Structures are given as structure tokens and as C-alpha cells.
Amino acid sequence: MAIKKENVRNFSIIAHIDHGKSTLADRILEKTKALTDREMKEQFLDAMDLERERGITIKLNAVQLKYGANNGDDYLFHLIDTPGHVDFTYEVSRSLAACEGALLVVDAAQGIEAQTLANVYLALDNDLEIIPVINKIDLPGADVERVKQEIEDVIGIDADDAILASAKDGVGIDEILERIVTDIPAPSGKSENPTKALIFDSLYDSYRGVIAYICVKEGSLKVGDEIKMMQTDKTFQVSDLGVFTPNPVSKEELTVGDVGFLTASIKNVGDSRVGDTITLAKQPAEEPLPGYKRLNPMVYCGLFPVESDNYNDLREALERLELNDSSLQYEAETSQALGFGFRCGFLGLLHMEIIQERIEREFNIELITTAPSVIYEVELTTDEVINIENPSLMPEGKNVKEVREPFVQATIMVPSDFIGPVMEICEKKRGNYVDMQYLDEHRVNIVYDIPLSEIVYDFFDQLKSQTKGYASFDYELSGYRASNLVKMDILLNGETIDALSFIVHRDFAFHRGKQIAEKLKDLIPRQQFEVPVQATIGNKVIARSTIKAMRKNVLSKCYGGDISRKRKLLEKQKEGKKRMKMVGKVEIPQEAFMSVLEMNDD
Amino acid sequence: MDRSVYIHIPFCHEICHYCDFAKMYYNRELADQYLDNLNKEMKLYIGEQKISPQTIYIGGGTPTSLNEQQLESLFETIHQYIHVDQTREFTIEANPGEFEEGHVKLMREYGVNRVSLGVQVLDDEFLKMLNRIHGVNDVYQTVNLLQQHDLTNISMDFIYALPDQSIEHFKRTLNLALDFDLPHYSAYALQIEPRTVFHMRHQQGKLHKPKEEDEAEMLWMLMDMMEKNGKHHYEISNYAEKGFESQHNLTYWSNEEYYAFGAGAHGYLDASRYVNLRPVNHYNQALEQGEKPVLHRDKVSLKEKIEEEMFLGLRRKEGVMDGIFKAKYGLSFYDLYKKEIKRLTQKGWIVDSGNQIYLTNEGLMFGNEVFASFLLDEQLYKQVFS
Numbered sequence: 001m002a003i004k005k006e007n008v009r010n011f012s013i014i015a016h017i018d019h020g021k022s023t024l025a026d027r028i029l030e031k032t033k034a035l036t037d038r039e040m041k042e043q044f045l046d047a048m049d050l051e052r053e054r055g056i057t058i059k060l061n062a063v064q065l066k067y068g069a070n071n072g073d074d075y076l077f078h079l080i081d082t083p084g085h086v087d088f089t090y091e092v093s094r095s096l097a098a099c100e101g102a103l104l105v106v107d108a109a110q111g112i113e114a115q116t117l118a119n120v121y122l123a124l125d126n127d128l129e130i131i132p133v134i135n136k137i138d139l140p141g142a143d144v145e146r147v148k149q150e151i152e153d154v155i156g157i158d159a160d161d162a163i164l165a166s167a168k169d170g171v172g173i174d175e176i177l178e179r180i181v182t183d184i185p186a187p188s189g190k191s192e193n194p195t196k197a198l199i200f201d202s203l204y205d206s207y208r209g210v211i212a213y214i215c216v217k218e219g220s221l222k223v224g225d226e227i228k229m230m231q232t233d234k235t236f237q238v239s240d241l242g243v244f245t246p247n248p249v250s251k252e253e254l255t256v257g258d259v260g261f262l263t264a265s266i267k268n269v270g271d272s273r274v275g276d277t278i279t280l281a282k283q284p285a286e287e288p289l290p291g292y293k294r295l296n297p298m299v300y301c302g303l304f305p306v307e308s309d310n311y312n313d314l315r316e317a318l319e320r321l322e323l324n325d326s327s328l329q330y331e332a333e334t335s336q337a338l339g340f341g342f343r344c345g346f347l348g349l350l351h352m353e354i355i356q357e358r359i360e361r362e363f364n365i366e367l368i369t370t371a372p373s374v375i376y377e378v379e380l381t382t383d384e385v386i387n388i389e390n391p392s393l394m395p396e397g398k399n400v401k402e403v404r405e406p407f408v409q410a411t412i413m414v415p416s417d418f419i420g421p422v423m424e425i426c427e428k429k430r431g432n433y434v435d436m437q438y439l440d441e442h443r444v445n446i447v448y449d450i451p452l453s454e455i456v457y458d459f460f461d462q463l464k465s466q467t468k469g470y471a472s473f474d475y476e477l478s479g480y481r482a483s484n485l486v487k488m489d490i491l492l493n494g495e496t497i498d499a500l501s502f503i504v505h506r507d508f509a510f511h512r513g514k515q516i517a518e519k520l521k522d523l524i525p526r527q528q529f530e531v532p533v534q535a536t537i538g539n540k541v542i543a544r545s546t547i548k549a550m551r552k553n554v555l556s557k558c559y560g561g562d563i564s565r566k567r568k569l570l571e572k573q574k575e576g577k578k579r580m581k582m583v584g585k586v587e588i589p590q591e592a593f594m595s596v597l598e599m600n601d602d
Numbered sequence: 603m604d605r606s607v608y609i610h611i612p613f614c615h616e617i618c619h620y621c622d623f624a625k626m627y628y629n630r631e632l633a634d635q636y637l638d639n640l641n642k643e644m645k646l647y648i649g650e651q652k653i654s655p656q657t658i659y660i661g662g663g664t665p666t667s668l669n670e671q672q673l674e675s676l677f678e679t680i681h682q683y684i685h686v687d688q689t690r691e692f693t694i695e696a697n698p699g700e701f702e703e704g705h706v707k708l709m710r711e712y713g714v715n716r717v718s719l720g721v722q723v724l725d726d727e728f729l730k731m732l733n734r735i736h737g738v739n740d741v742y743q744t745v746n747l748l749q750q751h752d753l754t755n756i757s758m759d760f761i762y763a764l765p766d767q768s769i770e771h772f773k774r775t776l777n778l779a780l781d782f783d784l785p786h787y788s789a790y791a792l793q794i795e796p797r798t799v800f801h802m803r804h805q806q807g808k809l810h811k812p813k814e815e816d817e818a819e820m821l822w823m824l825m826d827m828m829e830k831n832g833k834h835h836y837e838i839s840n841y842a843e844k845g846f847e848s849q850h851n852l853t854y855w856s857n858e859e860y861y862a863f864g865a866g867a868h869g870y871l872d873a874s875r876y877v878n879l880r881p882v883n884h885y886n887q888a889l890e891q892g893e894k895p896v897l898h899r900d901k902v903s904l905k906e907k908i909e910e911e912m913f914l915g916l917r918r919k920e921g922v923m924d925g926i927f928k929a930k931y932g933l934s935f936y937d938l939y940k941k942e943i944k945r946l947t948q949k950g951w952i953v954d955s956g957n958q959i960y961l962t963n964e965g966l967m968f969g970n971e972v973f974a975s976f977l978l979d980e981q982l983y984k985q986v987f988s
Binding site: 526528548550551552553554555556557561562563564566567569570571573574577 | 910
């Protein structure tokens with residue numbers, strides 16, 4: 001390798017969804033001739049279908065690029081991509097730990113968003129050099145001066161020499177590349193030190209075993225080296241090393257500052273943990289690299305296969321996903337209504353949705369999902385404290401001394417016109433006002449302490465609709481507080497459906513009970529007999545509705561000999577039945593299990 | 603006997619708000635072209651050798667939207683390919699008030715022996731809401747006209763569960779209808795189909811269907827009133843005096859093959875179900891290039907054929923006979939459906955007499971549930987047939 005360690009630059013890009021990170025990454029790839037035009041498809045880094053569809057980055061990617069700088073030297077860049085959404089803070093901290101600098105991309109018209117802020121703070125925590133880039137200066141609404149001011153006021157970094165760019169039109173890209181060379185420091189490790197390489201991601205390949213994405217922080221690694229995982233003490237022999245350019249290219253050696261991949265016939269997923277440090281078995285390093293800021297799940301839900309035969313497939317799918325997403329947690333759960341499945345923990349709602357979609361798409365397993373819930377702390381009359389993450393397991397009222405629920409500090413950034421509506425939503429969601437700051441004339445940061453369960457419920461949707469989509473939003477756990485909470489059970493035809501139980505504040509219980517009874521009446525199709533729907537607290541019925549018995553279901557129309565149409569109709573009916581769960585004598589469609597969530601407060 | 607023949611005439615002077623069949627506004631030149639192409643299509647399928655089907659059915663659209671000259675040319679075409687004198691039942695659909703004596707004379711002359719009138723409802727307000735072209739008075743005049751010319755084998759089509767229709771309202775229509783004392787009646791519950799005016803109104807929340815309870819009540823009442831007047835219920839939507847059952851429709855329910863000619867028509871030939879091109883100009887183009895105007899053709903597998911034998915057969919009051927089933931498929935339907943038959947019998951939805959199964963009135967109300975039970979489980983099917 002001709003390029004000296006001093007000429008290596010490891011960086012990532014921090015940006016809010018839609019602020020143009022992917023386009024910028026593509027322009028950088030073009031400028032550095034990483035890809036031939038033929039290979040260049042739009043937005044190379046967002047490889048997963050799901051990412052492309054949703055326009056967000058979920059999994060990290062690392063690409064090695066060669067850049068000939070104006071000073072005549074060749075430089076080696078490693079661009080490590082970061083997810084933009086708050087639910088993926090864990091992954092962001094992983095990728096930032098592999099870098100020395102970051103490009104902060106801010107939309108010239110929209111300014112800084114709450115989620116970007118969270119990631120910038122993470123980068124500052126990691127001591128990264130930050131280069132501000134004001135993107136989309138070509139937009140008619142662009143206001144560069146205001147955005148500069150904002151970067152200084154809100155983040156506290158000097159924005160005087162922020163780069164003005166339009167990734168779409170290729171403006172400012174050269175300056176960005178030069179500034180990466182001049183502003184971002186080279187990796188600080190030394191090649192003669194004992195080897196330390198950080199695993200920042202991994203995936204499983206059925207032929208090669210685990211493929212670990214690594215960043216070499218100290219020393220070097222060669223093919224054939226005996227390596228040791230510092231957390232597990234397991235040893236392996238390196239079978240392949242390489243970098244992404246962005247296509248994988250094998251190398252004999254990776255040295256300080258290099259970012260790439262490693263395989264070593266690691267068959268067991270648990271032996272290559274993300275965040276672990278790889279060292280050499282013969283000359284091990286004394287201390288592992290500092291791990292990551294580990295995040296615990298905040299939202300739980302039950303995942304059940306529609307076809308009970310798929311239970312084992314679902315477990316395998318979760319094992320695979322856990323491999324490079326250690327924030328995903330799961331344990332077996334049995335529901336009377338839904339059979340065998342898993343209770344899974346997620347960092348947030350988007351994380352939950354993404355995992356569900358990946359299971360359905362990549363593993364082809366149809367899922368029934370129960371409404372998400374948070375973890376409640378329950379102090380029993382025996383003074384014992386237990387955690388409840390499944391509402392149906394909430395102990396009976398007479399054994400409970402106190403129920404505590406998680407609160408989050410929610411930071412909502414919004415144009416000042418919307419202060420009223422935002423505060424109204426927060427108050428309605430049992431929030432406590434904490435703070436409000438004007439960022440500039442037009443925008444405010446509103447801070448509220450709100451129960452997480454209210455956020456899980458429909459906070460996002462309300463915030464979006466009440467602010468015409470202008471609000472951006474971030475939250476972090478602020479602690480547990482006692483609340484007057486009760487468990488509500490739902491009975492269909494006199495039987496409690498455990499998967500429909502939920503926990504609700506007593507003040508809202510009556511209203512919510514009524515809503516859900518009505519909603520279920522509409523969602524559950526008529527059966528052969530009348531089905532009473534009841535919402536109960538303890539043994540007390542607080543709301544009821546009735547699903548009337550089916551009275552007629554026959555297609556009389558002739559369709560002029562169009563038998564295929566009749567057949568399709570019958571097949572659809574049969575298929576629909578298959579997707580329903582038979583609980584007792586009642587057939588319940590999948591949507592019903594999520595119904596607790598999707599209610600309009602009107 | 604050769605296979606039955608269906609011919610579609612897609613033209614109408616007015617488009618009904620509920621209709622989703624292949625149809626378009628009548629246009630004289632286009633209708634002339636269409637009739638030429640109909641002739642070409644029949645030639646492609648039948649050739650020079652005339653066939654002798656048991657039934658012919660001209661449906662629409664509105665066959666009586668054609669002028670006399672065109673109607674005659676249609677009949678000429680039919681006679682060119684079919685021995686009509688050997689046909690047992692030759693039906694034409696007709697709109698009340700839309701045709702004159704000349705049309706009726708042509709029908710008689712060319713061997714039509716059954717007329718199916720699209721009456722739908724006997725209330726001028728409701729007819730207007732459906733965008734029907736006729737009024738109640740036209741119905742009386744048309745029946746008279748037909749009977750004067752000795753066309754007495756008349757059927758009337760009705761639609762019930764119309765928007766805002768009450769049970770009482772439907773009863774009035776039924777009473778008026780039965781006063782005609784015709785040999786055959788059909789009644790269909792309104793089905794709101796995509797790409798219709800009704801569908802659009804329904805989406806907008808401007809159309810209110812009767813409650814499911816009321817619709818069920820209407821069907822019970824309909825069955826009761828028909829039976830009391832000697833029109834026995836021989837198929838889910840059809841009622842007739844003995845000997846006047848529509849032979850043509852029975853070929854569908856008996857799972858037999860049939861020819862279909864015309865735009866958007868559905869046929870069943872050589873173990874394949876097919877549908878013709880639906881837009882009239884596409885249909886015309888194909889035939890002008892000498893091609894069969896088929897949009898789509900599906901081979902019916904043995905499994906599907908068996909399922910259809912059951913769910914179509916059960917639409918008939920007499921149901922499905924195991925003897926006929928055995929003769930067709932070489933095994934008993936109990937080999938395939940023992941469990942389902944037992945379940946449905948216990949529910950009181952079908953009667954199992956040991957060699958025949960048929961719907962009860964209760965089962966008829968839930969016909970789709972019964973029919974769907976006869977879609978075969980893939981594994982079971984393989985087991986029985988391996």
C-alpha cells in the first residue's frame with residue numbers, strides 16, 4: 001500500500017432524512033472515481049430495498065476511496081455511512097467510533113432538525129472534527145445566513161467557513177474533499193502497537209460465516225493471523241481481509257486507519273459481537289477499545305407468525321437480525337390468543353416497523369403484531385419490584401402498591417406559529433412543560449416531559465398533522481415516575497383476549513375503552529353468531545359493543561358466465577379466513593391486534 | 603348436442619349506474635362493424651359446418667338497442683352457423699319500452715322462443731335512480747306486445763337491496779311482478795362494482811345500502827313469495843314454473859362448456875375458460891386481422907374443475923349428485939369432501955342424502971361460506987390423486 005497512514009481520513013456524514021446525505025455521498029463517490037459510470041446507480045450507499053423505498057439509511061456501510069488532493073498527495077478516505085433517524089442512535093455511535101471526523105449536512109432552507117442535533121452531540125462526545133456543509137443552496141427558500149447563525153447558536157461550532165454546496169448540482173464537492181484532507185486528523189494509532197480493531201458491524205454469509213466490518217485502530221492484521229476476540233476470548237484464524245471500494249476487494253493486510261472487512265470461519269454469530277475488539281492471539285493488547293453507548297429497548301411488542309408452523313423460522317430470522325442489530329431483543333412468549341411467538345424490544349417505533357418489515361420481506365414470514373407497549377415498573381405490596389413489558393402480565397390491582405411508567409424528555413423543534421398546537425398536544429398527552437427556547441425569530445425548541453406510552457400511542461401522527469409536517473422531534477428517556485395506571489382487558493364473546501390487553505391512565509380509561517370497543521366492532525367481520533365486545537378493568541365492564549351475527553353472504557349475481565370471477569371471490573374469502581386467528585369461537589383479523597394504537601381522538 | 607352459445611351485444615342507449623358488464627353507448631356505424639366482426643368470430647370457431655346447440659342466449663349490454671336491420675343481420679349470422687330449428691331454448695335479453703313490433707316479429711321469425719326482460723324494479727323513482735331507460739308503464743306495454751305475438755315464455759330480472767330500499771318497497775315490486783304471473787323470474791341483490799357510478803357514490807358516502815339484516819329479510823321474503831305463487835326456487839337467483847327453468851343458465855351451473863361470442867364475453871371451450879377483449883374497438887381490430895379476439899385464456903386444472911363442479915352445482919336447488927360426479931371424475935365426492943360435508947350438514951347448511959348433497963334455505967343465505975368450503979386443500983388433493 002503506497003499511501004501513508006498520515007494520509008488516511010475516516011469520516012462519516014451526519015444529516016437529517018431528506019437533507020441530501022445520499023446524494024452527497026454519491027457525488028463524493030463520483031469525484032473520487034470510486035465507481036465506473038456503469039456501476040453508479042443512484043444513491044449507492046442505500047443498498048437495502050427498504051432503505052431505498054423509505055429514503056433512509058438503516059445499516060451502515062463503509063467505502064474506501066482514493067483522492068488526489070490539491071497538494072499533490074494521494075489520500076485514502078473511508079466514508080462510513082450513518083443512519084439519520086433517532087431510533088438508530090446506537091448504530092450512529094458505532095459508526096462514529098470508527099471515525100475522526102464528520103460532515104454535518106444541513107438543508108439551507110430547513111435548517112437544523114432535532115434528530116440531526118442528537119447525532120451532532122454524539123459526534124462531539126466522540127471528539128470528532130465537524131465540518132459544517134450547508135446543502136441545497138440552489139433551493140429558492142435557501143437562507144444561508146440564518147442557517148449559519150443557527151449552527152453557531154444551537155450547536156456552538158464556528159460556521160463562518162461552512163461549505164456552501166448543492167450536492168444535486170455538484171456544487172461545493174471539491175471544497176468538501178479538500179477540507180476532509182485539511183481539517184480531519186489522520187487516525188492516531190500506531191502500526192507498531194499491539195493490534196486493536198473495532199468490530200462496528202457484521203453480517204452472516206452461509207458460505208463464509210460471519211463477515212465482520214472492522215476499523216483498525218492500532219497495529220495491523222494479516223491473512224493467516226491468529227486473532228482473539230477480547231470479550232469472549234475465542235480465537236480464530238483470519239481467512240480473508242479487504243476493503244470496500246465500494247465493491248469488496250481482498251487485501252493481504254489491514255493496518256492502522258484501515259476500514260474494511262474480515263472473515264475467519266466464524267460460524268457462531270455470538271462469537272463476533274459488534275463493539276468487541278479484535279487483537280492478535282500472540283501479542284494481545286492489554287485493554288480493549290471503549291465499547292459503545294449501549295442503548296436499551298424502549299418499546300416492546302409481541303411478534304407472532306400467522307402460520308404457527310413458522311415459529312422456528314421466525315426465531316431464526318430474529319437470530320440473524322440480532323447479529324448486526326444488538327439493540328434488538330427478544331424472548332419467547334406464549335399467548336392464549338396467538339399461540340407461540342416472541343416478545344421483542346426495540347429502540348423506537350421506526351426501529352420496530354423496520355424489523356417487522358424485514359422479517360416479512362427478507363424471511364417471508366407473515367406476522368401478527370400486537371400493539372407496542374413500554375416497560376412498567378410495578379412495586380408489589382410485598383415491596384418487590386418487577387418489570388412488566390407485556391400488559392397481559394400486569395398483576396392484579398390488590399397486589400400492587402405502585403405502578404411507575406417511563407417518561408421521556410421530548411424536544412420538539414417547530415416554527416413559532418405552531419407553539420400553541422404543539423403545547424396542546426403535549427398537555428393532552430399528560431406532558432409536563434420543561435422549557436422553551438427561541439432558536440431564532442421563527443423557530444422554537446419546546447421541551448416537555450411526557451410518558452413514553454403516549455408517544456408510542458399516536459403522538460407522532462398528531463404532531464405531524466397539527467404542524468403540517470413542520471415539527472421535528474427527538475426524545476430520550478428521563479426516568480420512571482408513579483402514575484395512576486390500570487390494565488384494560490378486552491373480552492370477545494366472554495373470553496379475555498390476552499393479546500389485546502393494554503395499560504392506560506385511569507383518567508383516559510373510559511374514553512379509550514369506548515373507542516376500542518367501537519373500533520373492534522368495525523374491524524372484526526360478522527361471525528355466524530352475535531359476539532359481544534367488552535372492555536373491562538378488573539371485573540368491571542366499562543364499555544361494550546356488539547358484533548352482529550352474519551345474516552347473508554351469497555353472491556347472487558350471474559356475471560354472464562364469468563366463473564373465474566366467482567372463483568376469485570371464493571378464493572379471496574378462503575384466504576382471508578386463513579389470515580385470521582381463531583380465538584375460542586371467534587375469528588379475528590390481524591388488524592384487530594394493532595387496533596389499540598390506531599384511534600382518532602375525535 | 604353441441605355446446606351452448608352465448609352472444610354479447612355491448613351497446614346501450616343509456617348506461618345503468620350499477621352495470622359493470624362490457625357496454626358502451628350505441629353508435630350505428632360501430633354496431634354495424636361489430637356485427638360483421640361477430641360473424642367473423644363465429645366463423646373462426648365454428649367454420650362451415652353448422653352446430654346444433656341446445657341453447658342460445660343473446661345478452662348485453664342491450665340486444666334490443668340494435669335497430670331492426672341490425673337485429674335481422676344478427677339473426678342471419680346466427681342462422682348461418684347454427685341449426686336454430688334444433689335449438690331447444692333461444693333467449694334474447696330485452697329492455698322494456700325500447701323496441702317495437704318490428705323487433706318482435708323478427709324474433710318470432712328467426713326462432714327466438716324466450717325473452718328475458720330487464721325490469722329491475724317497478725317504481726319510476728327507483729328506475730330513474732338506476733338510470734334505467736324505461737318506466738313502469740313500458741313494462742306493461744312490452745309484456746302485452748310480446749304476448750300478442752305469442753312470445754309467452756317471458757322472464758323478468760329484478761335487483762333488490764337497492765340504495766334506500768325498504769323491505770316494504772321490495773315487497774310492492776314483488777307483488778306487482780307476480781301479478782304478471784310469468785313462468786320465470788330472476789332476482790339479484792345489488793352488488794356495487796368498481797368502475798360504476800354507484801361505486802363512486804358509495805366511496806363518497808352518498809349511497810346507502812340497506813343493512814345486511816334487511817337484505818337477508820328481503821331474500822327470505824322473496825323465496826317465500828315465489829314459492830307461494832308456484833315459482834319454485836331452482837337456482838340461487840332464479841325461480842320458475844316446472845319446465846320453464848332457464849336451460850342456458852343451467853349449463854353454467856352444470857359445469858359444461860359453452861361458446862361465447864362478442865366483446866368481453868366469457869366462454870369455456872376445450873377445458874379452458876377464456877374472456878374476450880372488452881373494448882369494442884380492440885375486439886374489432888383483432889377480428890379485422892383475422893385473429894380470435896381473446897384477451898385471456900386459462901386452462902382449468904382437474905382440481906379446479908372438481909371445485910367448480912361442486913360450487914357451481916350447489917347453486918342449483920337439486921345440488922350435486924354423486925352418481926354424475928363419479929361418472930365425470932372416477933371417484934366419489936365423499937372421497938374428497940367427507941369432512942366438509944359432515945361439517946356443513948351439522949351446521950344445517952346442506953342436506954346429505956347419501957348420494958346427493960344440496961343447500962338448505964339457511965345454507966343458501968350463507969352460500970359463499972358453503973362454496974368456499976369446496977375449494978380443495980392442496981395436500982388432500984395430492985393425497986387422493988397420487
